[in-house]
Amino acid sequence: MADAKRGDTARRLASWRRPKGMKLSDMVADGLYVASAATRLQLKNRILVDVIARGGDFDVQRLMPEARETLLTLAAEAEQDAQRIESARLRAKRRHSDSYGTHDYRSRDVRNLRKRQRQSEQVAAELRARAEDENELRTLVEDAREAAWSEVERNIDSTLRIEAARPDLEPDYGKLRDARMQSLRLIDLPRLAAHRRRNAQGAAGTLNDEKAMDAPAEKVGDVDLSELE
Structure with a gap:
């Protein structure tokens, strides 16, 4: 299930059609941001289940392999997308008629497809580099822990507000009553x-x-x- 979610995230990232005038560097930065967010979400859910729900101990080293696996999975998805875009670009070069749909590419789309292909290739390369960087993996895990704790903190605060509610502290209590x-x-x-x-x-x-x-x-x-x- 987790692998399916990661793959779905990568596919949504890859299929996101950005403005044609957007710089390649900005496109790559956006792709890396989404990939990092997806990785942190995966790790946060793992922390919520293993550490908080099951009462386990938080261990950065134990979670770093999962962070690495997630990054490599997203990198593979980006590489597959680059290959798919390349095939679409080669077909589009031979087509000069009007397009019949969003993904029915023509020769005028070749330049944009080339840019998207390069984006996917660069995102994949950067994700693989980050997967081998222990400092990057540690940062992802620490960020995921902060996100997990923030979610728990919000839930505790909400519960306490409900259970400790007092009529004299509610300004509209009379009207609501x-x-x-x-x-x-x-x-x-x-x-x-x-x-x-x-x-x-x-x-x-x-x-x-x-x-x-x-x-x-x-x-x-x-x-x-x-x-x-």
């Missing part, structure tokens, strides 16, 4: 009454009795309880 009480009166209590009535009828064996079905609908206020079933 009126709305909640109205909802309780008009919706929750009639629904509860309907539920209890059905249970009582079922226990007495009259749930499907014709007389019970023909009886006028019970109402609470202006609410028809039959509509709540």
Whole structure:
């Protein structure tokens, strides 16, 4: 599953059509940024599962091989994309008619396809270089740990805000309380009454009795309880 996600990320990156006037260096930088983000996400999820959910110990050295594998997988995807673009470019050189779709390339697309091919090749080369750089791998793991902790911190903060909520600290408590009480009166209590009535009828064996079905609908206020079933 993780490999499929990494491959999907790489394919989305490769198929992203950038403006024709964009510099190659900027295109490569964008590609590397997306690849690094995908790697950090993969590592963050691993930390959340192994360290936080399962109570394991955080070890940078243990996660560095996974960071390397992820970078190499994305590099391979970029190389495959470069080959695919090269094939499309060679076919486009012989086509001079109008295009029939987004990926139906023609001779006028050759220059842009060449640039995209070079982008994929350079991204792949840089990712392979980073995969062999221990400092780069360590940085990715440390960044992933920070991202994992930030996510846990947000969840803890959200939980504490809910569980430690106090009416006197809510400026709109009075207004919101009126709305909640109205909802309780008009919706929750009639629904509860309907539920209890059905249970009582079922226990007495009259749930499907014709007389019970023909009886006028019970109402609470202006609410028809039959509509709540």
